[in-house]
Amino acid sequence: MGEAKHTEYRGSIHQRQKELMLKWYECLNQAAETGTPPAVSLMISGNCVELLEAFGAVPIYPEVNALQLAIRHQSLEPILAAEDIGYAPDNCAYVKADIGCYLKGITPTGGKLPKPDLVLCNFVGCNTYVKWFEHTAVLTGSKLYVLDVPFLREQDPGQADIDYVVRQLKELVALLEQITGRKFDYDRFVEAVRCSAQVEELWSQIKHLARRSPSPFDAYFDAITLMGPLYVYRGTQEGVEFFSAALEEMQAKVASGQGVYDQEKFRLVIEGPPPYPYFRTFRDMFAKWKACTVASTYSTVGGLWEFGARHDPDHPFESVALHMLAQNVTNRNYLQRYEQIRRYLEEWNADGLIIHFVKSCRLFSAGQGDMRDYVTKTLGIPTLYIESDLEDPRYFAEAQTRNRVDAFFEALEHSKLTANAV
Amino acid sequence: MLTFERTFEQCQDLIADLSFGPVHRWKEQHPDSRVIGYFPVYAPVEIIHAAGMLPVGLSGGGDRLDIQHADARFGSFICSIVKTTMEMGMRDHLKVFDGVLFSSICDSARNLCFVMKRNFPDLYVDFLHLPHNPSSTASVEFLASEYHRLIKGLERIGDKLVTENGLQQAIALYNRNRQLIRSLYTFRAQKPHLLQAWESYVLMRAGHFMPVEKHNSLLEESLEQLSQRSGKPRDSIRVVVEGAFCEQPPLDLIKLVEDAGCYIVDDDFVIGRSWFVEDVPVDGDPVFALADSYVNRAVYSSVRHDFRAPRWEGLADKVKRSRADAVLFLIAKFCEPAYFDYVLFKKKLEELRVPHMLLEFEEKQFTFDRVRTEVETFVESLVFD
Numbered sequence: 065m066g067e068a069k070h071t072e073y074r075g076s077i078h079q080r081q082k083e084l085m086l087k088w089y090e091c092l093n094q095a096a097e098t099g100t101p102p103a104v105s106l107m108i109s110g111n112c113v114e115l116l117e118a119f120g121a122v123p124i125y126p127e128v129n130a131l132q133l134a135i136r137h138q139s140l141e142p143i144l145a146a147e148d149i150g151y152a153p154d155n156c157a158y159v160k161a162d163i164g165c166y167l168k169g170i171t172p173t174g175g176k177l178p179k180p181d182l183v184l185c186n187f188v189g190c191n192t193y194v195k196w197f198e199h200t201a202v203l204t205g206s207k208l209y210v211l212d213v214p215f216l217r218e219q220d221p222g223q224a225d226i227d228y229v230v231r232q233l234k235e236l237v238a239l240l241e242q243i244t245g246r247k248f249d250y251d252r253f254v255e256a257v258r259c260s261a262q263v264e265e266l267w268s269q270i271k272h273l274a275r276r277s278p279s280p281f282d283a284y285f286d287a288i289t290l291m292g293p294l295y296v297y298r299g300t301q302e303g304v305e306f307f308s309a310a311l312e313e314m315q316a317k318v319a320s321g322q323g324v325y326d327q328e329k330f331r332l333v334i335e336g337p338p339p340y341p342y343f344r345t346f347r348d349m350f351a352k353w354k355a356c357t358v359a360s361t362y363s364t365v366g367g368l369w370e371f372g373a374r375h376d377p378d379h380p381f382e383s384v385a386l387h388m389l390a391q392n393v394t395n396r397n398y399l400q401r402y403e404q405i406r407r408y409l410e411e412w413n414a415d416g417l418i419i420h421f422v423k424s425c426r427l428f429s430a431g432q433g434d435m436r437d438y439v440t441k442t443l444g445i446p447t448l449y450i451e452s453d454l455e456d457p458r459y460f461a462e463a464q465t466r467n468r469v470d471a472f473f474e475a476l477e478h479s480k481l482t483a484n485a486v
Numbered sequence: 487m488l489t490f491e492r493t494f495e496q497c498q499d500l501i502a503d504l505s506f507g508p509v510h511r512w513k514e515q516h517p518d519s520r521v522i523g524y525f526p527v528y529a530p531v532e533i534i535h536a537a538g539m540l541p542v543g544l545s546g547g548g549d550r551l552d553i554q555h556a557d558a559r560f561g562s563f564i565c566s567i568v569k570t571t572m573e574m575g576m577r578d579h580l581k582v583f584d585g586v587l588f589s590s591i592c593d594s595a596r597n598l599c600f601v602m603k604r605n606f607p608d609l610y611v612d613f614l615h616l617p618h619n620p621s622s623t624a625s626v627e628f629l630a631s632e633y634h635r636l637i638k639g640l641e642r643i644g645d646k647l648v649t650e651n652g653l654q655q656a657i658a659l660y661n662r663n664r665q666l667i668r669s670l671y672t673f674r675a676q677k678p679h680l681l682q683a684w685e686s687y688v689l690m691r692a693g694h695f696m697p698v699e700k701h702n703s704l705l706e707e708s709l710e711q712l713s714q715r716s717g718k719p720r721d722s723i724r725v726v727v728e729g730a731f732c733e734q735p736p737l738d739l740i741k742l743v744e745d746a747g748c749y750i751v752d753d754d755f756v757i758g759r760s761w762f763v764e765d766v767p768v769d770g771d772p773v774f775a776l777a778d779s780y781v782n783r784a785v786y787s788s789v790r791h792d793f794r795a796p797r798w799e800g801l802a803d804k805v806k807r808s809r810a811d812a813v814l815f816l817i818a819k820f821c822e823p824a825y826f827d828y829v830l831f832k833k834k835l836e837e838l839r840v841p842h843m844l845l846e847f848e849e850k851q852f853t854f855d856r857v858r859t860e861v862e863t864f865v866e867s868l869v870f871d
Contacts, residue, residue, distance in 0.1 A: 150832050152825040154563060159826075187618050191592050194618055194791050195826035202830060208793055212619035214628070215590060217612070224631035228617075231624035397613075398600035423563040426822065430568065430594040433559040434601045451562060 077310045078289060084306060085292045089173045091122050096176035102244040103178040105200060109365050110188035110213065110392035112384050114260055114299040114375070115233065118253035119246050124180055125295060126162040126200070132172035133161055134340035134455045142170055143456055156424040157455035159196045166203055181243050184236070185210045189394035190427045209239055213388045216396045221389040229385035256299030257384065258377040263298050264369040266307035271370045273314050274358040275412050277331070278323020280314045283412075284334040284357035285347045286324075295366050323356065330355035330476060333408045335401075335435070336420035336428050337362050341457035349466055353473040357418075359408035361401060362428075364393040368404070398431055402438050409445050416446040416476055422454045446479070448472040490711040493704070497688035498737065500695050504550055504574065508695045509542055509582050516540075520584040520644050525571065525595055526732040527789050528616070528758040529587050530776050532656035532766075533636055535698060538646035542583070543694030545734050545756065546570040549850045559601060560594075565820040566848045567733035568594045575606055584643060585610030587636075590618070591732065591789040592823050610643045612636060618791045620781045629777035637773075653772035659698045661765040666705035668760060673712060675751045675808045679719040681712060683727075683750035684740045691734075691756050720749070723868050726810040727753035728801060728831065731787055733818035735847045742854050743814065747865035752808040754787065761785055788823040797827060798834035805840055811868060813842040814861075818849070841868055 095103040102121040106113065113123055133139045142164025143157055149167070151160050164170070171177050183206045185197035194210060201208035211232050214225040237248045270290075274283045281287070290310060297303030317323075332350070334357050339346050350357070364370075373391040376383035389395060393404070405417060417439050421429045436447045450468055453459035500508060509521055520539040524531070534541035547553075547570030556572040574580050586609060588599035596613065603611040614632055617625040637648045667690055674681045689708055693701035727743070731754045743750060762783050767775045784790055786800030805813060813835055817824040828844065835842045843864045845857055 150829040152828070154820050155822060155825045189593075189596075191590070191596075192822060192826075195823065198791070198793070199826070199830065209621075210619045210791060210793060212617050212622070212625070214615040214632075215596065215613065217615060222631075222635070224628060224635075228622075228624050228628040232619060232622050235622055235624075398597045399604055402604075421561055425593075426564065426597070427593040429561065430564050431560060431597040431601045433557075433561050434604070437559065438604065449561075 075313045077306065077313055080306060080309065081289055081293055084297060084302065086173070088122070088296045089175055092124060092177055093175035095122055096178035102181045102246070104240075105180040105183045105197065105206075107186050107188070107190070107193050107197070108295055109186070109190060109193075109394040110388040111186050111295065111366065112211070112233065112388060113295070114253060114256035114380070114384055115236065115240070117256035117299040118249045119240050119244050120249075120252075121181070121240070121244065123296065124177065126196070127158055128292060128295065129165065129172050129177070130158045130161040130455055131340050133165065133170070134457075135343050136172070137341060137457070138170070139341060139455050140457055142168055154423070156192045156196070157453055158424060159192060159199070161455050162196070163199060163203065166200075179204050180206045182206065182240065183208045186213065186388060187211060188213045188388055188392060189215055189396075192425075192427070207243065209236060211236060211388075213395060216390055216400065221386065225389055226382060226385050229388055230381050233381055233384060254377050254380050257375045257380040259300055259304050260298045260375040261377060263294065263303045263307050264367060264374050266304070266311050267294060268369045270307070270311050270314050271359070271363075273318055276318055277413070278321070278325070278328035279331070279356050279358050280317035280322060280324075282324050282357045283363060284338070284360040285343075287360060287363040288338065291363060291366060325351070325354040325356065327354055328356050329353060330416070330473065331358045331412070331414045332356065332416055332418055333358065333405060333412065333414045334360045334362070334418045334420065335405060335432070337422050337425060337454040338420065339422070339452045339460050340454055342452070342460045342462065345462060346465075349469045353469075355473065358412040358414055361393050361404060364404070367392050368396070371407070394427055398435075402435060405435070405439065406443060409439070409443065414445075415480070416448065416472070419447060419449045421449065421451040423451065423459055424453050424455055446472070446476055490708070490715070493708060494685050494688055497692035500692045501688060501737070502548065502550060504547060504579050506542070506579070506582050506695065509540065512540055512697070513582060518645055520640075521582055522585045522587060522610075522640070523580065523583045524587040525589070525598070526567075526756070526758060527589075527591055527787060528761050528780075528784075529589065529614070530633060530636070530780075531698070532653060532660050532772075532776060533633060533648065534587075534640065535656040535659070536648045536652040537637070537640040537644050539584075539640065539644060540697060543691075543756065543758070544571060544586070545691070545694065546849050547574055548734070549736050549852055551850070560598075563820055564594050565733055565818050566850060567818070568598045570849065572598060572601065572605075575602060580606070580609070583609065585612065585640075587612050587614065589614040589616050592821075594820075594822075595732075610639065612639050616790070617781060620792045621794055625781050626774065626777045629780055630773050633773045633777060650772055654768050657766045657772055657775065658768050659702065661768070662702050663693065663698050663705070664760050664762060665765070666702060666709065669709055670705065671752065671760070673709070678722070678724070678749035678751055679717050680715045682741075682744055683753060684737055684744065687740060687753075687755050688737070690759055693759060694756070721869075722747050722749045723811045723865055724749045724751045724809060725812045725814045726751065726801070726805055726808055727755070727814050727816050729788070729815045729817040729821070729824040729828070730755055730847075731757045731789065731824070732821060733849050735816055735818075736849060736851055739816075739847055739851065739854060739857065742858055743861055746858055746861040747869070748814065748861065750814075751810055752804055757785060757787055788827040796830075798830045801831050802834055802838060805835075805838070811841070812864070813840060815842060815844040817844065817846050819846050
């Protein structure tokens with residue numbers, strides 16, 4: 065094959081995305097300097113950002129901060145600072161980067177991050193979340209509330225699960241009223257839920273465009289670009305406008321037959337978070353083969369909407385609870401992820417599955433060998449299994465990863481040629 | 487005294503038996519009954535017992551199982567107990583089990599639950615969500631509903647309905663079991679020269695493989711014989727061992743720590759067997775009693791989160807109560823809950839000026855020379871301080 069192709073989606077929404085994320089960081093800076101708006105630490109997965117909207121509070125997402133550092137090649141210094149105070153080499157590096165930043169006063173943009181008025185651990189599936197936010201609360205001296213979301217151990221959440229989460233959401237409302245001194249604005253809450261439902265519909269439509277061939281965007285690498293606004297602005301009119309513009313741009317690309325590459329040679333599903341410290345390098349390994357990702361599990365961490373679920377303004381608390389319980393990949397059980405991947409492979413018409421094992425995240429990675437066994441043997445779809453990390457640059461073996469990626473596509477190309485010959 | 491020594495040997499053999507011989511024998515005697523294994527750390531064994539089934543504690547494959555298949559399913563950076571449990575399933579060691587129960591302790595164990603569900607479709611596999619927000623007024627009610635869900639699941643695969651009376655009897659039996667284990671620990675903390683940690687450990691862990699009635703008798707007899715034991719105190723420092731609540735260290739490692747000059751005066755080995763700080767009420771609604779005890783009267787543990795009572799305060803109390811000179815962190819390789827807690831435990835101990843040391847282990851570890859040197863050096867540094 066020839067030289068690596070540097071290809072990524074760069075439309076006007078790319079620029080708009082940057083502006084929105086900068087605006088969020090400015091808002092956090094303002095909260096740090098003036099104490100307004102109230103700031104609440106929150107996890108990405110299955111978050112309840114609509115509730116914060118009802119208080120005019122801004123979310124602090126440590127995961128977004130951590131990935132921003134990694135993508136800018138600045139994560140190692142805070143990771144080492146955290147290891148200096150006792151964190152293990154095998155602890156989640158997202159946590160270490162975040163804690164290390166706190167210890168060293170580092171922020172992704174150089175602006176200030178506020179002391180959280182509340183550390184709100186939305187515990188959805190990831191046990192590391194509980195530990196992480198417990199440590200954050202100790203370090204910052206902020207109050208901690210763990211919103212315990214029962215894991216989806218059966219196909220659908222039971223009524224007891226929904227009741228349990230709704231009761232906690234209402235306890236949280238009372239706690240936020242007490243902490244912020246602001247009254248819960250129910251109408252604003254319903255409006256936020258309505259905006260979320262619209263954003264989810266738009267995002268879902270965008271994802272379904274990737275079923276076309278060629279796909280107008282890469283549903284892993286480009287989807288990650290769109291995920292920032294998805295988390296921060298989901299419950300706002302700005303979010304609706306952003307995703308409306310994004311859908312329009314993607315539809316225009318579909319109408320003109322424009323794909324990610326001049327020719328889409330392979331269609332992939334990717335499982336697992338990306339290696340953020342080598343994001344560009346990793347992307348280029350696939351660009352070289354004109355391999356476009358058409359669906360990814362990582363882009364459903366914040367919410368899984370392409371199969372129809374939406375927030376519901378007529379049942380705001382229940383639908384927030386259902387979102388936390390059932391509509392994000394992290395709180396769904398492992399076999400449900402297999403099923404999600406199966407649907408992607410079949411309905412998005414993919415040639416293969418890339419499994420990226422990240423050592424930091426056992427939620428994603430523990431058992432991916434079994435997942436590979438299922439996809440290869442039961443579904444008969446080719447898979448590539450590679451290992452590195454999402455935050456710690458020390459675990460990315462570039463040459464070895466490149467060799468494995470190349471070998472995978474060589475084999476895939478060969479099997480396509482053979483199949484065509486028959 | 488000879489009988490007593492033999493008891494330890496027998497318990498040691500039980501733990502080492504990967505074919506679950508005593509469980510097979512129990513099943514032969516109770517052909518219509520079911521055997522339910524439970525992955526660490528805690529399980530409501532009373533419910534399993536009240537369903538007429540034998541709850542059996544799973545603790546991995548120890549140092550007696552080569553991993554041939556499970557590595558390919560779980561990859562790098564995953565703890566050994568997850569792999570050896572899978573390996574035992576893939577190599578038919580778990581044939582005697584009708585079901586396996588998991589709970590919300592960590593991400594690796596949770597994924598194992600569902601991987602097992604796919605690979606062993608004949609096995610009843612269930613996952614209990616144990617709440618992480620005890621401060622909520624809804625937690626006890628939620629957990630009670632979770633236990634009712636489990637009861638329905640067990641009734642589906644068993645031949646017996648779970649009754650209130652049956653549950654209350656089971657609670658009384660397990661209360662007795664926990665009392666006896668507490669007595670064993672109290673005895674050891676008071677007279678560590680008369681009961682070594684490895685001895686009380688094998689006595690306690692043997693309960694994983696036998697009906698609770700039988701284990702109660704074993705513990706009662708052992709405590710009786712202990713009272714007649716005599717010996718001279720050794721020149722050892724008193725340590726609390728923390729961090730080995732799930733994957734278990736090799737027995738030789740526990741022995742080594744003691745031989746290197748430590749009295750282990752308290753620990754969290756198989757802590758699920760002594761989960762509650764006081765008896766579970768036997769009157770009233772037993773399911774509620776179990777749920778309420780979990781939420782409000784359980785020991786601190788790295789896999790149970792209660793922000794009303796931080797775990798590092800629990801460790802500090804344990805150190806004080808057992809008059810320990812130091813804490814030895816014995817953490818299984820890749821055990822993320824233990825790694826995380828180590829940071830805040832360490833911070834607290836340093837505030838209190840309690841010396842501590844960190845050792846990582848794997849259940850299949852078999853060379854200990856480096857560890858011995860480390861422990862000996864640590865002990866010397868305290869003795870000659």
